[in-house]
Amino acid sequence: MFDLELEGKVAIITGGSDGMGRAAAQRLAGEGARVAICGRRKEHLERAADAIRKATGGHVLAQVADVSRAADVEALVSATVAQFGGLDILVNNAGTSAAAGFESVSDEAWQADIDLKVMGAIRCCRLAIPHMKRRGGGRIINITNLGGKAPTARGLPTSVTRAAGINLTKSLAHEYARDKILVNTICIGFVKSAQWERRAKGGDMEGFYREAAKNVPLGRVADAEEFADLVAFLVSARAAYITGTAINFDGGRSAVV
Numbered sequence: 001m002f003d004l005e006l007e008g009k010v011a012i013i014t015g016g017s018d019g020m021g022r023a024a025a026q027r028l029a030g031e032g033a034r035v036a037i038c039g040r041r042k043e044h045l046e047r048a049a050d051a052i053r054k055a056t057g058g059h060v061l062a063q064v065a066d067v068s069r070a071a072d073v074e075a076l077v078s079a080t081v082a083q084f085g086g087l088d089i090l091v092n093n094a095g096t097s098a099a100a101g102f103e104s105v106s107d108e109a110w111q112a113d114i115d116l117k118v119m120g121a122i123r124c125c126r127l128a129i130p131h132m133k134r135r136g137g138g139r140i141i142n143i144t145n146l147g148g149k150a151p152t153a154r155g156l157p158t159s160v161t162r163a164a165g166i167n168l169t170k171s172l173a174h175e176y177a178r179d180k181i182l183v184n185t186i187c188i189g190f191v192k193s194a195q196w197e198r199r200a201k202g203g204d205m206e207g208f209y210r211e212a213a214k215n216v217p218l219g220r221v222a223d224a225e226e227f228a229d230l231v232a233f234l235v236s237a238r239a240a241y242i243t244g245t246a247i248n249f250d251g252g253r254s255a256v257v
Contacts, residue, residue, distance in 0.1 A: 029058030137180030189250025
């Protein structure tokens with residue numbers, strides 16, 4: 001039996017009310033982990049948490065938080081530890097893709113992207129790590145994307161902030177290996193998510209995904225549940241020798257390893 005040994009572990013998943021984050025939360029809850037999810041929309045977040053509880057019978061905390069705000073991150077970690085007694089797993093998933101040409105990106109857009117994707121992850125890690133040390137170890141996964149490794153034209157500011165996320169991953173992996181805190185990043189390509197659905201504004205999603213799949217060697221767009229399987233493995237006891245890695249979750253699309 002392939003036991004992930006996640007029973008009783010405590011996880012925080014930012015951006016956990018939709019798409020990949022929600023799928024990961026449900027996967028971990030189904031494995032017996034106690035999960036805190038955060039998002040900015042209270043009613044939507046609570047509906048997601050209730051659906052995960054019903055699907056898994058698991059313990060799920062819904063905490064309204066904007067990770068670009070330091071006070072919200074502090075409240076998220078404090079509420080999780082207060083309810084579940086500790087913290088073992090952090091998945092920094094919050095963030096949307098912002099892609100434009102260099103000359104059209106304002107100072108405000110740069111700062112907003114940095115606050116959300118870079119400082120949000122930094123603050124979550126900084127608050128989570130002391131709790132993980134007290135538990136004798138932990139797992140951190142930073143969700144980035146392919147542009148962080150191989151930027152393309154008109155991919156700013158996301159390609160820069162995601163590159164920072166990859167650097168943060170390697171830096172923390174080196175620093176906290178002795179504390180048995182393993183840090184990895186998943187560099188995503190095309191994955192079915194609410195983000196794409198919002199951009200399509202009610203359009204033909206199947207047609208959109210078919211068109212996107214033409215750029216993927218495997219010929220299809222990934223399901224969020226497949227992403228969740230990878231998250232579950234990386235935070236499990238079965239991945240105890242994996243740290244400091246940047247894993248492409250892209251169906252072979254990226255030109256870099």
